[in-house]
Amino acid sequence: MITVSNTFIATAEAITAAGYRPVFVDVLPGTQVMDPDALSRAIGPNTRAIVPVHLYGQMAPMDAIMALAQKHGLKVVEDAAQAHGASWKGKGPGQWGDAATFSFFPGKNLGAWGDGGAIFARDAGVAKRARMRANHGRTDKYLHEFEGRNSRLDGLHAAILRVKLRHLPEWNKARRQVAGWYDELLAGNSIVGPTTHRDATHVFHLYVVRTRGRAELVKALDAAGIGTLIHYPIPPHLQQAYADLGLPRGSYPLAETLADTVLSLPIGPHVSAEAVDEVAAAVRRYMVRSSGE
Numbered sequence: 153m154i155t156v157s158n159t160f161i162a163t164a165e166a167i168t169a170a171g172y173r174p175v176f177v178d179v180l181p182g183t184q185v186m187d188p189d190a191l192s193r194a195i196g197p198n199t200r201a202i203v204p205v206h207l208y209g210q211m212a213p214m215d216a217i218m219a220l221a222q223k224h225g226l227k228v229v230e231d232a233a234q235a236h237g238a239s240w241k242g243k244g245p246g247q248w249g250d251a252a253t254f255s256f257f258p259g260k261n262l263g264a265w266g267d268g269g270a271i272f273a274r275d276a277g278v279a280k281r282a283r284m285r286a287n288h289g290r291t292d293k294y295l296h297e298f299e300g301r302n303s304r305l306d307g308l309h310a311a312i313l314r315v316k317l318r319h320l321p322e323w324n325k326a327r328r329q330v331a332g333w334y335d336e337l338l339a340g341n342s343i344v345g346p347t348t349h350r351d352a353t354h355v356f357h358l359y360v361v362r363t364r365g366r367a368e369l370v371k372a373l374d375a376a377g378i379g380t381l382i383h384y385p386i387p388p389h390l391q392q393a394y395a396d397l398g399l400p401r402g403s404y405p406l407a408e409t410l411a412d413t414v415l416s417l418p419i420g421p422h423v424s425a426e427a428v429d430e431v432a433a434a435v436r437r438y439m440v441r442s443s444g445e
Contacts, residue, residue: 154194155203155231156186157387157407163205163231164388166253172200174397176389178404182347184208184360188216195220201227206235206245208383209261209327209357210348214240214248221249229253233269234357236262237324241351246272256305256313261327261357262320264309326421327356333425334359334417337432341439343369358383359419361435365442366415372438378431381416 153167157176164174177190186204202221204212214230221228228249232238235245236254246252256268273279284290289300331354335345344362348354360383363369373380387407389399401408417431 153201153203153229154191154199156205156207157389157404158184158384158410159205159207159231159388160233160384161388161391161393162233163203164394166231167203174388174394175199176387176399176404176407178406179207179410180213181406183210183212183349183352184347184410185210185212186217188213188220191217192220195224195226199224199226201229202249203229203231204249205231206233206238208346208360209234209238209355210346210352211235211238211240211245213349213351214243218248227251233257234260236260236355236357237320237353238355239353246274250274251278256309261324261355262313262316264305264313266309268305268309268313269303270305323421324355327419328354330419330421330423330428331356331359333428334419334432337428338435341436342443343435343439356419358416360414360416362410362413363415364413365438366413368442369415369435369438372441373431373434376430376434378434379418382414383416384414385411387411 153172154175154177155163155167156179158179167174175194177194178187179185180187185207191202202217204214204217206212218228230245230249230252232245232252233255238244240248251271251273254270256262256264256270258265271282273282284297285300286303287300288296288302289298290296338345338361342363346360370380387404388394389397389403390401418427
Protein backbone atom coordinates (compact mmCIF):
# COMPACT_ATOMS: atom_id res chain seq x y z
CA MET A 153 0.00 0.00 0.00
CA ILE A 154 1.24 3.46 -0.88
CA THR A 155 1.08 6.30 1.62
CA VAL A 156 2.99 9.50 2.35
CA SER A 157 6.31 9.94 4.11
CA ASN A 158 4.96 13.00 5.96
CA THR A 159 2.49 11.63 8.50
CA PHE A 160 2.11 10.19 11.99
CA ILE A 161 3.29 6.59 12.30
CA ALA A 162 -0.30 5.37 12.83
CA THR A 163 -0.87 5.54 9.06
CA ALA A 164 1.93 3.08 8.37
CA GLU A 165 1.01 0.95 11.40
CA ALA A 166 -2.47 0.39 9.97
CA ILE A 167 -0.95 -0.83 6.71
CA THR A 168 1.38 -3.32 8.38
CA ALA A 169 -1.37 -4.44 10.79
CA ALA A 170 -3.44 -5.38 7.75
CA GLY A 171 -0.58 -7.55 6.49
CA TYR A 172 0.76 -5.21 3.81
CA ARG A 173 4.05 -3.41 3.26
CA PRO A 174 4.02 0.40 3.33
CA VAL A 175 5.52 2.15 0.33
CA PHE A 176 6.14 5.83 1.00
CA VAL A 177 6.01 8.75 -1.43
CA ASP A 178 7.00 12.37 -0.98
CA VAL A 179 4.55 15.24 -0.65
CA LEU A 180 3.71 18.52 -2.34
CA PRO A 181 5.89 21.41 -1.13
CA GLY A 182 3.07 23.85 -0.35
CA THR A 183 0.19 21.83 1.06
CA GLN A 184 2.42 18.98 2.34
CA VAL A 185 -0.03 16.28 1.24
CA MET A 186 0.37 13.42 -1.25
CA ASP A 187 2.03 14.32 -4.55
CA PRO A 188 0.08 12.62 -7.38
CA ASP A 189 3.19 12.57 -9.62
CA ALA A 190 5.21 10.78 -6.91
CA LEU A 191 2.27 8.42 -6.40
CA SER A 192 2.16 7.62 -10.12
CA ARG A 193 5.86 6.71 -10.12
CA ALA A 194 5.47 4.47 -7.06
CA ILE A 195 2.62 2.32 -8.37
CA GLY A 196 3.84 -1.13 -9.30
CA PRO A 197 2.51 -4.62 -10.04
CA ASN A 198 2.25 -5.46 -6.33
CA THR A 199 0.42 -2.29 -5.31
CA ARG A 200 -2.98 -3.00 -3.83
CA ALA A 201 -4.21 0.29 -2.39
CA ILE A 202 -3.48 3.98 -1.82
CA VAL A 203 -3.72 5.64 1.60
CA PRO A 204 -3.70 9.43 1.16
CA VAL A 205 -3.43 11.49 4.36
CA HIS A 206 -5.50 14.64 4.78
CA LEU A 207 -2.87 16.41 6.85
CA TYR A 208 -3.35 19.24 9.37
CA GLY A 209 -6.97 19.70 8.23
CA GLN A 210 -6.46 19.93 4.45
CA MET A 211 -7.42 17.17 2.05
CA ALA A 212 -5.07 15.67 -0.50
CA PRO A 213 -5.82 16.28 -4.24
CA MET A 214 -8.36 13.47 -4.41
CA ASP A 215 -9.46 13.90 -8.02
CA ALA A 216 -5.93 13.19 -9.27
CA ILE A 217 -5.44 10.38 -6.77
CA MET A 218 -8.74 8.72 -7.70
CA ALA A 219 -7.90 8.96 -11.40
CA LEU A 220 -4.69 7.01 -10.77
CA ALA A 221 -6.52 4.49 -8.59
CA GLN A 222 -9.13 3.85 -11.26
CA LYS A 223 -6.49 3.58 -13.98
CA HIS A 224 -4.62 0.87 -12.06
CA GLY A 225 -7.58 -0.82 -10.35
CA LEU A 226 -6.54 0.16 -6.82
CA LYS A 227 -8.56 0.74 -3.65
CA VAL A 228 -8.31 4.06 -1.82
CA VAL A 229 -8.55 4.39 1.96
CA GLU A 230 -8.45 8.01 3.13
CA ASP A 231 -6.70 8.83 6.42
CA ALA A 232 -9.02 11.59 7.61
CA ALA A 233 -7.93 11.64 11.25
CA GLN A 234 -7.29 15.40 11.06
CA ALA A 235 -9.91 16.39 8.49
CA HIS A 236 -13.33 16.55 10.17
CA GLY A 237 -15.37 18.90 8.01
CA ALA A 238 -12.68 19.41 5.36
CA SER A 239 -13.43 19.10 1.65
CA TRP A 240 -11.79 18.90 -1.77
CA LYS A 241 -13.78 20.40 -4.62
CA GLY A 242 -16.87 20.32 -2.42
CA LYS A 243 -16.63 16.65 -1.38
CA GLY A 244 -15.47 15.55 2.06
CA PRO A 245 -13.43 12.56 3.26
CA GLY A 246 -15.13 9.29 2.40
CA GLN A 247 -16.95 10.81 -0.57
CA TRP A 248 -13.93 10.15 -2.79
CA GLY A 249 -12.30 6.87 -1.81
CA ASP A 250 -13.57 3.41 -1.02
CA ALA A 251 -13.26 4.09 2.71
CA ALA A 252 -12.14 6.78 5.14
CA THR A 253 -10.97 6.58 8.73
CA PHE A 254 -11.57 9.25 11.36
CA SER A 255 -10.01 9.79 14.77
CA PHE A 256 -11.99 11.09 17.74
CA PHE A 257 -8.94 11.63 19.93
CA PRO A 258 -9.81 14.50 22.33
CA GLY A 259 -7.51 16.97 20.56
CA LYS A 260 -9.16 16.53 17.14
CA ASN A 261 -11.64 19.04 15.67
CA LEU A 262 -14.33 16.53 16.62
CA GLY A 263 -13.01 14.79 19.71
CA ALA A 264 -14.50 12.50 22.33
CA TRP A 265 -13.46 12.43 26.00
CA GLY A 266 -11.01 9.63 25.25
CA ASP A 267 -9.70 7.58 22.36
CA GLY A 268 -12.11 6.61 19.63
CA GLY A 269 -12.65 6.61 15.90
CA ALA A 270 -14.92 5.72 13.01
CA ILE A 271 -14.74 4.11 9.59
CA PHE A 272 -16.74 5.14 6.55
CA ALA A 273 -17.05 2.53 3.80
CA ARG A 274 -19.00 2.60 0.55
CA ASP A 275 -19.34 -1.19 0.42
CA ALA A 276 -21.85 -2.55 2.95
CA GLY A 277 -19.89 -5.79 3.18
CA VAL A 278 -16.70 -3.93 4.10
CA ALA A 279 -18.57 -1.87 6.69
CA LYS A 280 -20.02 -5.04 8.22
CA ARG A 281 -16.63 -6.73 8.38
CA ALA A 282 -15.11 -3.62 9.99
CA ARG A 283 -17.80 -3.65 12.67
CA MET A 284 -17.15 -7.32 13.29
CA ARG A 285 -13.38 -6.80 13.42
CA ALA A 286 -13.88 -4.17 16.11
CA ASN A 287 -16.14 -6.50 18.09
CA HIS A 288 -14.17 -9.75 18.37
CA GLY A 289 -15.15 -10.92 14.87
CA ARG A 290 -18.67 -11.73 15.90
CA THR A 291 -22.20 -11.32 14.60
CA ASP A 292 -23.81 -12.64 17.79
CA LYS A 293 -22.68 -12.54 21.41
CA TYR A 294 -20.88 -15.88 21.25
CA LEU A 295 -20.63 -16.47 17.49
CA HIS A 296 -17.19 -15.45 16.20
CA GLU A 297 -16.49 -15.88 12.48
CA PHE A 298 -12.86 -14.74 12.74
CA GLU A 299 -10.41 -13.26 15.22
CA GLY A 300 -11.09 -9.61 15.91
CA ARG A 301 -10.38 -7.19 18.69
CA ASN A 302 -12.17 -4.95 21.16
CA SER A 303 -12.29 -1.54 19.46
CA ARG A 304 -15.87 -0.56 20.20
CA LEU A 305 -16.80 3.08 20.74
CA ASP A 306 -18.64 3.16 24.05
CA GLY A 307 -21.98 4.87 24.49
CA LEU A 308 -20.65 7.77 26.58
CA HIS A 309 -18.20 8.85 23.89
CA ALA A 310 -20.85 8.41 21.18
CA ALA A 311 -23.25 10.65 23.11
CA ILE A 312 -20.59 13.34 23.54
CA LEU A 313 -19.68 13.20 19.86
CA ARG A 314 -23.32 13.42 18.82
CA VAL A 315 -23.70 16.70 20.71
CA LYS A 316 -20.34 18.13 19.59
CA LEU A 317 -21.05 17.24 15.94
CA ARG A 318 -23.75 19.93 15.84
CA HIS A 319 -21.10 22.55 16.63
CA LEU A 320 -18.39 21.30 14.26
CA PRO A 321 -19.16 23.72 11.39
CA GLU A 322 -19.00 26.80 13.63
CA TRP A 323 -15.85 25.51 15.37
CA ASN A 324 -14.16 24.93 12.01
CA LYS A 325 -15.19 28.42 10.92
CA ALA A 326 -13.58 29.79 14.08
CA ARG A 327 -10.39 27.83 13.34
CA ARG A 328 -10.24 29.36 9.86
CA GLN A 329 -10.64 32.80 11.43
CA VAL A 330 -7.75 32.15 13.81
CA ALA A 331 -5.63 30.95 10.89
CA GLY A 332 -6.53 34.10 8.98
CA TRP A 333 -5.35 36.25 11.88
CA TYR A 334 -2.04 34.39 11.94
CA ASP A 335 -1.67 34.75 8.17
CA GLU A 336 -2.17 38.51 8.39
CA LEU A 337 0.06 39.11 11.42
CA LEU A 338 2.94 36.88 10.29
CA ALA A 339 3.01 38.11 6.68
CA GLY A 340 6.29 39.68 5.61
CA ASN A 341 8.46 37.53 7.85
CA SER A 342 10.88 34.83 6.73
CA ILE A 343 8.74 32.28 8.54
CA VAL A 344 6.66 30.26 6.06
CA GLY A 345 2.96 29.86 6.83
CA PRO A 346 0.58 27.15 5.65
CA THR A 347 -0.68 26.97 2.07
CA THR A 348 -4.34 26.31 1.33
CA HIS A 349 -5.12 24.99 -2.14
CA ARG A 350 -7.86 26.87 -3.96
CA ASP A 351 -9.87 23.63 -4.31
CA ALA A 352 -9.63 22.77 -0.62
CA THR A 353 -11.67 23.75 2.42
CA HIS A 354 -9.06 23.74 5.19
CA VAL A 355 -10.31 23.12 8.75
CA PHE A 356 -6.96 23.87 10.42
CA HIS A 357 -6.69 21.04 12.89
CA LEU A 358 -3.19 22.49 13.18
CA TYR A 359 -1.59 25.76 12.14
CA VAL A 360 1.87 24.74 10.98
CA VAL A 361 4.64 27.16 10.05
CA ARG A 362 8.15 26.42 8.82
CA THR A 363 11.48 27.91 9.83
CA ARG A 364 15.12 26.84 9.71
CA GLY A 365 15.64 28.29 13.18
CA ARG A 366 12.97 26.12 14.80
CA ALA A 367 14.85 25.14 17.96
CA GLU A 368 15.64 28.75 18.79
CA LEU A 369 12.10 29.89 18.00
CA VAL A 370 10.68 27.20 20.29
CA LYS A 371 12.94 28.44 23.10
CA ALA A 372 11.88 32.04 22.52
CA LEU A 373 8.19 31.18 22.55
CA ASP A 374 8.59 28.95 25.58
CA ALA A 375 10.27 31.83 27.43
CA ALA A 376 7.24 33.96 26.56
CA GLY A 377 4.92 31.31 28.01
CA ILE A 378 3.69 30.12 24.61
CA GLY A 379 3.49 26.38 24.00
CA THR A 380 4.24 24.82 20.63
CA LEU A 381 4.41 21.29 19.20
CA ILE A 382 6.21 19.61 16.29
CA HIS A 383 4.11 17.50 13.92
CA TYR A 384 6.21 15.43 13.20
CA PRO A 385 9.94 15.46 14.06
CA ILE A 386 10.85 12.06 12.56
CA PRO A 387 9.20 10.70 9.39
CA PRO A 388 7.99 7.08 9.54
CA HIS A 389 10.63 5.83 7.08
CA LEU A 390 13.39 6.99 9.48
CA GLN A 391 11.83 5.40 12.55
CA GLN A 392 13.46 2.30 14.02
CA ALA A 393 10.13 0.53 13.62
CA TYR A 394 10.62 0.60 9.83
CA ALA A 395 14.36 0.06 9.67
CA ASP A 396 13.72 -3.21 7.84
CA LEU A 397 12.51 -1.22 4.82
CA GLY A 398 16.08 0.01 4.32
CA LEU A 399 15.17 3.61 3.59
CA PRO A 400 18.08 5.89 4.54
CA ARG A 401 17.99 9.63 5.13
CA GLY A 402 17.59 11.33 1.79
CA SER A 403 14.96 8.87 0.53
CA TYR A 404 12.19 11.48 0.77
CA PRO A 405 13.90 14.90 0.87
CA LEU A 406 10.85 17.11 1.22
CA ALA A 407 9.32 15.09 4.04
CA GLU A 408 12.65 15.13 5.84
CA THR A 409 13.01 18.89 5.37
CA LEU A 410 9.52 19.38 6.76
CA ALA A 411 10.36 17.21 9.77
CA ASP A 412 13.30 19.50 10.50
CA THR A 413 11.45 22.79 10.05
CA VAL A 414 7.73 22.54 10.90
CA LEU A 415 6.25 24.04 14.07
CA SER A 416 2.62 24.07 15.20
CA LEU A 417 1.39 27.29 16.79
CA PRO A 418 -1.58 27.41 19.19
CA ILE A 419 -4.93 27.11 17.40
CA GLY A 420 -8.48 26.15 18.23
CA PRO A 421 -11.97 27.62 18.16
CA HIS A 422 -11.33 28.99 21.66
CA VAL A 423 -8.23 31.01 20.68
CA SER A 424 -8.91 34.75 20.84
CA ALA A 425 -7.62 37.53 18.61
CA GLU A 426 -5.66 38.82 21.60
CA ALA A 427 -3.95 35.46 22.03
CA VAL A 428 -3.03 35.36 18.35
CA ASP A 429 -1.64 38.90 18.65
CA GLU A 430 0.53 37.75 21.56
CA VAL A 431 1.86 34.69 19.73
CA ALA A 432 2.49 36.59 16.50
CA ALA A 433 4.25 39.42 18.35
CA ALA A 434 6.55 36.92 20.05
CA VAL A 435 7.33 35.28 16.70
CA ARG A 436 8.04 38.65 15.08
CA ARG A 437 10.35 39.69 17.95
CA TYR A 438 12.34 36.50 17.53
CA MET A 439 12.55 36.87 13.75
CA VAL A 440 13.86 40.44 14.11
CA ARG A 441 16.52 39.36 16.65
CA SER A 442 17.57 36.37 14.57
CA SER A 443 17.98 38.49 11.45
CA GLY A 444 20.25 40.92 13.31
CA GLU A 445 18.11 43.93 12.46
